[in-house]
Amino acid sequence: MNHSKSLLVIALVWPEPASTAAGVRMMQLLDVFKRDGYSITIASAASTSEHSADLESCGYKTKAIQMNDSSFDAFVAELNPDAVLFDRFLTEEQFGWRVAEQCPNALRILDTEDLHSLRHVRETCFKKGVEFTTDAWLQDDKTKREIASIYRSDLSLIISSYELELLTDVVKIDKSLLLLLPFMLPEIPEDKEWKTFDQRTDFLFIGGGKHAPNIDAIKYLKQIIWPLLHERLPEAKLHIYGAYLPQQVLEMHNPKERFLVKGRAADVNKVMAAVKVCLAPLRFGAGIKGKLVAAMANGTPSVTTTIGAEGMYGILEWNGYIENDHTAFVEAAVRLYTIPTAWNKAQEQGKTLINTLYSETSLAHLLLQKVTELQTGLQHHRTQNFIGGLLQHQTMSATKFMGKWIEEKNKG
Structure with a gap:
């Protein structure tokens, strides 16, 4: 196949589809882009395990990367992908500013998996025996970090309709920045024979x-x-x-x-x-x-x-x-x-x-349609996302300068 488009996936961990739903989700996303003709490179700062998916045998390139290290800048500039998919907000926080600097024209997509801040605040409330409220969620530091990451990205994939409503109704994030994309599964035929x-x-x-x-x-x-x-x-x-x-x-x-x-x-x-x-x-x-x-x-x-x-x-x-x-x-x-x-x-x-x-066919079509639409009008889309631009401004770039500081410290 003649690949004309390229995707870089920055994975928080190497996907383990046999261990986690997050691993299943990642393999589904990779499959959608692969079928659409993308050449795909998966990079991660994590170490592999015996249960990590064999990505090379699926036709994907892999690359071990380091956090707080400018070697990533050279790697991403040379690769110059059309789109970058961040696996969870932690990878966007760590590498997003580097991607924005080196490849300003690459579409930046965040796959939230689930809203980590929501899970975190709910667990805290449960353990304290208090009721979860959206106010408690909005006040949490992790929520602020995750929302900032969503604003800095051109598109965030949201897995649950409840989370989509939370982001649009409570935080008032513009719908153009979000796409509801649950797990994608083959349709079940009417005559499917299961055990009775x-x-x-x-x-x-x-x-x-x-x-x-x-x-x-x-x-x-x-x-x-x-x-x-x-x-x-x-x-x-x-x-x-x-x-x-x-x-x-x-x-x-x-x-x-x-x-x-x-x-x-x-x-x-x-x-x-x-x-x-x-x-x-x-x-x-x-x-x-x-x-x-x-x-x-x-x-x-x-x-x-x-x-x-x-x-x-x-x-x-x-x-x-x-x-x-x-x-x-x-x-x-x-x-x-x-x-x-x-x-x-x-x-x-x-x-x-x-x-x-959960129909794979219709959801894959929806995702690719959205990606094409954004790539076509990326500059206008970013101009409309004023808060995203604000968060990319150097006065807001604490993560960038923290990263540079850690890199210098590591050299010492």
Whole structure:
């Protein structure tokens, strides 16, 4: 293929699609640009792990870069990409000003993954036992940093409709700077054959151990929800899957209670398609949940909380139940597990959700259309984004001068 367009992705970590939803998301984005004919280079200051995706075999170039080091300037100037995708606001903070200086005509795209500040403030409120408010969120330092990063970028990809509303209604960010882009999945054909209600058994929770909302949900299952559910359905098991599960979770494994900690799943879709119900009692967090999208995509109904389902279903019905009270949560799980009509209806709703809100074809088209439109009128777009220009002004460039200072210090 004759590549006429180039994309540089600056990754916070090398993507691990088998470990995290963020890794899945990154591979989906890379795929969209690759199919559109982009030549793609992925750079990261992180070290690789045995679970990092084999990016070279997918046709991508890779480059190890350093933080607070002007060697990046020479690298990016020579590459001179048409577009740069920052993976989470921390990479934009670190490298955005360097990209703006060396490649002023490159379109700068921020993939927020989820609003880190929202997740952070919610966790803080949850641990203090106080209610989350948008005022608390607006006052937080991390929020200010993340919002500044969104303003400095030409386009920010927002994964959840709730987060889009928060940015447009509360912060009043202009819609031209944002694009709602959830996970992108192949459409589910009408005649899709999944395992039936009678062919499935057990419950499942899946979530990476480096993510605080998942650890809290596992503890909540172990201490409160599962004892009640196990009493009602003594034959059923609960399988806990997740990469990087900490010792405290591994020690919860208890075959007698049918609470089984399995660790990393070799294939998320395979384990999801075999169980009857996915449980996700998340009490804080942000973004949209990869585990719940995977449940819908595999015909598995789910029970979750308001936080779990937030920004994920629009005006459509959920593929199961949304309950915040633990007794109602258990009732809903029992209902899905024992009543075939309720289960089948939930499965159909999951299919509708995937095909309506998560269609790879229509979302990829939307993204590429937006990118082309911005590249065509980039200077005008930037002129309209006055706050973004203000934040690029040298009097606001604390991160730039901090970076230069660290670089000098490192030389010493």
